[in-house]
Amino acid sequence: MEDIIEISNLNKTYEGGFQALKGINLSIKKGEIFALLGPNGAGKTTMISIVCGITNPTDGQILVGGKDIIKDYRDTRSMIGLVPQELTTGAFETVISTVSFSRGLFGKKKSPEHIEYILKKLSLWEKRNDRLLTLSGGMKRRLIIAKALSHEPRILFLDEPTAGVDVELRKDMWKHVKALQESGVTIILTTHYIEEAEEMADRIGVINNGELILVEEKNSLMKKLEE
Numbered sequence: 001m002e003d004i005i006e007i008s009n010l011n012k013t014y015e016g017g018f019q020a021l022k023g024i025n026l027s028i029k030k031g032e033i034f035a036l037l038g039p040n041g042a043g044k045t046t047m048i049s050i051v052c053g054i055t056n057p058t059d060g061q062i063l064v065g066g067k068d069i070i071k072d073y074r075d076t077r078s079m080i081g082l083v084p085q086e087l088t089t090g091a092f093e094t095v096i097s098t099v100s101f102s103r104g105l106f107g108k109k110k111s112p113e114h115i116e117y118i119l120k121k122l123s124l125w126e127k128r129n130d131r132l133l134t135l136s137g138g139m140k141r142r143l144i145i146a147k148a149l150s151h152e153p154r155i156l157f158l159d160e161p162t163a164g165v166d167v168e169l170r171k172d173m174w175k176h177v178k179a180l181q182e183s184g185v186t187i188i189l190t191t192h193y194i195e196e197a198e199e200m201a202d203r204i205g206v207i208n209n210g211e212l213i214l215v216e217e218k219n220s221l222m223k224k225l226e227e
């Protein structure tokens with residue numbers, strides 16, 4: 001399968017000298033769901049932020065769709081949707097205006113058809129004219145995903161999509177993420193939970209102390225853990 005993201009020799013040292021990523025090499029295959037599993041402070045958000053162009057790498061190279069994230073920033077950024085770990089949403093806007101506005105931020109032409117498609121896919125169509133403050137927690141999470149998909153990215157990063165979410169909502173999120181994969185989106189998600197990685201992912205990467213210590217097919221990893 002074709003690689004859609006190629007990370008080579010990535011290092012990140014924050015100002016002040018803390019080394020958050022140490023020599024990361026990782027390729028993400030087109031169409032897969034990849035789970036990045038690791039404890040608090042392992043470097044998951046740092047890695048995502050660098051691929052999305054929010055944080056600068058200290059050194060190394062990252063290609064997204066064959067293009068360099070620094071030289072071809074606009075191209076690579078437009079291929080990516082990001083669902084951040086920290087949620088911030090305007091309270092008084094409606095669902096549909098929020099999602100349409102996000103699309104505009106990427107300079108994409110208006111597409112009511114695409115917005116409708118996304119809202120239906122995430123079971124938010126019925127709520128399209130409601131204000132955000134009236135949404136439940138799970139609906140808000142789905143709204144953030146809808147925003148991240150508004151500009152038709154081929155790659156979606158989900159940074160701890162189910163942190164603080166109850167079991168039922170978690171299963172609901174899993175279902176939606178699988179449906180997105182089926183529609184052709186490559187998905188990278190971070191999680192603290194091995195069960196979540198097991199449920200969702202085709203491949204799992206384990207990161208600890210800024211080092212990627214293991215990358216494996218989900219099935220073979222689960223077999224090893226059972227032994």
Ligand SMILES: Nc1ncnc2c1ncn2[C@@H]1O[C@H](COP(=O)(O)OP(=O)(O)OP(=O)(O)O)[C@@H](O)[C@H]1O
Pocket residue numbers: 014015016018020038039040041042043044045046047085
């Ligand atoms: N802006 C920053 N300046 C200095 N150090 C930082 C900065 N951002 C993150 N770090 C440090 O880098 C390390 C990795 O942080 P990161 O947010 O990537 O971890 P994480 O794996 O996403 O953790 P969590 O599971 O808690 O979200 C941590 O030790 C953190 O304190």
Ligand SMILES: [Mg+2]
Pocket residue numbers: 044045046085159
């Ligand atoms: Mg994080």
